[in-house]
Amino acid sequence: MADTPVQQDPNAPIFSIEKLYVKDLSVENPNAPHSYLWRESPSVQVGIDHEHSAIEDGYYNVVLKVTATAMLADKTMFLVEAAFGGIFHIRNFPDADMAPLLGVHCPNIMFPYVREVVSDAVNRMGYPPIYLQPINFEAMYQARVQQQLEAQNGAAAQPTLQ
Numbered sequence: 274m275a276d277t278p279v280q281q282d283p284n285a286p287i288f289s290i291e292k293l294y295v296k297d298l299s300v301e302n303p304n305a306p307h308s309y310l311w312r313e314s315p316s317v318q319v320g321i322d323h324e325h326s327a328i329e330d331g332y333y334n335v336v337l338k339v340t341a342t343a344m345l346a347d348k349t350m351f352l353v354e355a356a357f358g359g360i361f362h363i364r365n366f367p368d369a370d371m372a373p374l375l376g377v378h379c380p381n382i383m384f385p386y387v388r389e390v391v392s393d394a395v396n397r398m399g400y401p402p403i404y405l406q407p408i409n410f411e412a413m414y415q416a417r418v419q420q421q422l423e424a425q426n427g428a429a430a431q432p433t434l435q
Contacts, residue, residue: 284365285365286364286365286366287331287362287363287364287365288361288362288366288374288378289361289362290359290360290361290362290382291332291360291361291362292358292359292360293357293358293359293383293386294357294358294359294360295355295356295357295358295390296336296356296357297354297355298353298354298355298356298390298394299353299354299355300351300352300353300354300394300397300398301349301351301352302350302351302398302399303349303351303352304348304349304350305398305399308345308351309399311345311350313345314345315343315344315350316343316344316345317341317342317343317344317403318341318342318344319339319340319341319342319405320339320340321337321338321339321340321408321413322337322338323335323336323338323376323380323410324336324338325375325376325379328360331363331364332360332361332363333360333361333363333379334358334359334360334361335358335359335361335375335379335380335383336356336357336358336359337356337357337358337359337380337383337384337387338354338355338356338357339353339354339355339357339387339388339391339405340352340353340354340355341391341395341403341405343400343403350400351395351398353391353394353395355387355390355394357383357386357390359379359382359383361375361379363375372414372418373411373414376410376413376414376417377410377411377414380408380410381410384405384407384408384410388404388405391403391405392404392405
């Protein structure tokens, strides 16, 4: 019996990772070498954001941005800013599913990679690596949707001046 090629349904949903990459990485160690002698533990603040855009038919670029800043009183111990990108092939999904795919699913895939980039950068500056806690991208997405709804409702409630 000869092998016959399997016909793929051209309308079947497609989701694949085409490329994961470091888009931008910046490290600052402004108080070195003095900061290596500081004995107190710094407070570390972490900020995270993401954006996405279509780059061609069925291909999307998602960028996850992380900023980690370690402060001791009013002095900066270190600052790491990382932008980690991913190119995803997404096709044949309903329009209603695209925003959650790009705003939740893709960042969930990318987060372990950017976490490693940030931790490695901090370690290479000579500090103990930091471990970013897991991020609930679904909650971030829901909060963004809620803010957009409130902004739309607020704009609709504003009287227009003529």
